[in-house]
Amino acid sequence: MNRLTATGDYIYTYAYTNDEKALCQMEMRSFFGNDTNEKIIKSKVRVDPSRSPFIKEQIEVLFEGDTLEDIIEQSANVDMADTTFKVIFLKINGLSEQDQVDYLGKRDIERQIGSAITGEADVHHPDVTFGLMPFEGRWYMGLYSQSEPIWFQHMKKPREYSTALSTRVARAVANIAVPNPDGIKVVDPCCGIGTVLVEALSMGIDIVGRDINPLVVEGSRENIAHFGLTGRVELGPIAEVETAYDVAIIDMPYNLYTHATPADQLGILKAAYPITEKLLVVTIETMDHMIEEAGFVITDRCIAKKGLFLREIVMCQKAI
CATH class of the missing domain: 3.30.2130.30 (VC0802-like)
Structure with a gap:
């Protein structure tokens, strides 16, 4: 040829x-x-x-x-x-x-x-x-x-939450946060059952998960292993993270077990400030004032719909 x-x-x-x-x-x-x-x-x-x-x-x-x-x-x-x-x-x-x-x-x-x-x-x-x-x-x-719909294979997980992101939304979120994974270190400090982790790891993104709930940490690890992926999921609050990352992805806790109060949410955002330059927030309620109070500026956003259920996807940079 x-x-x-x-x-x-x-x-x-x-x-x-x-x-x-x-x-x-x-x-x-x-x-x-x-x-x-x-x-x-x-x-x-x-x-x-x-x-x-x-x-x-x-x-x-x-x-x-x-x-x-x-x-x-x-x-x-x-x-x-x-x-x-x-x-x-x-x-x-x-x-x-x-x-x-x-x-x-x-x-x-x-x-x-x-x-x-x-x-x-x-x-x-x-x-x-x-x-x-x-x-x-x-x-x-x-x-x-x-395109091969790799995300489709991840729909059936051993551990699931009804409020977790769909695999399609999780995959898009990972892409929005990390369009080019080369040399980029990422943390998902409220990783829940690991939906974003699975999608990110399957695309070769260097990401670490974390959660304060030992049950979901265990579930997240099981989900990652189920798809033959390798990734670290730590137990503990975001405030205890000492490593610096290029990007943090925060899907604000809002399920039955870990519903965060406004004070908790602000605390999570403030704890993200010292550890990341770039922040992607997934939230079911607008929290622009909190994001700004935590020291970030919003650079892009959209509404992700699933029937009547709406989520905001908000991309932020650390304010200069």
Whole structure:
């Protein structure tokens, strides 16, 4: 196969419900620095599509053009040698009207590009899959990869709380807090049953859990081990944390066993101040005044909905 040079652009397609839109957009802003109302985003930033609970597919762009003919012409320069390939025209709901192509049109375009490429096509088990799509009036083709819903495997835990975050929300929360895990140390000091820990650890995030309740610490450890992950969960209050972290994720306690009073909540936030530069708070009630009193400034936020149950996801930085 001749060397194909990527342009440095990536296109991601998304799937989310109306209830999840705000959370998905906050995750987009964390990954890419901007969001969109479309279910497609183009960026120079590379993200493993399986990290996000909302990303469906990724195209690593190899070439682009104003017309389909431009793509066919460039495809004619591709020689796959002994490598089998397949071309797929992405099925996307978010395309603008000018970019829409019907089913038969898509199959025909796939055939035209497949015929232009030198090599053996294999629609069932190709070595390489190329993805093709029109977007914002231009055509793009590149290496195609599909997201694996790893979070889905984490839905059934040995230990569960009815008030715990869903795995999809927990995964998005971990991504918002830690878009790039390289060299980042994270603490979840009110980790509960470990929903965020499991998602973060499964994405290679260096995270430590902690809780004041010995039963949930035990449950959290069991959940982590159940999925073949390795992570530390300590017993004790956040006030006893002496290590410095880059990020803290705090899902404010509000269940039957550990409902925190406003004074407790403020105490948790103040205890976070000396140990982290960046703080993500998950709360069922607005606590902007507490966050500011604890010495943080809010940099982004959204409402995560689950039916009638609302949670605020609030991203903060230590005030200068």
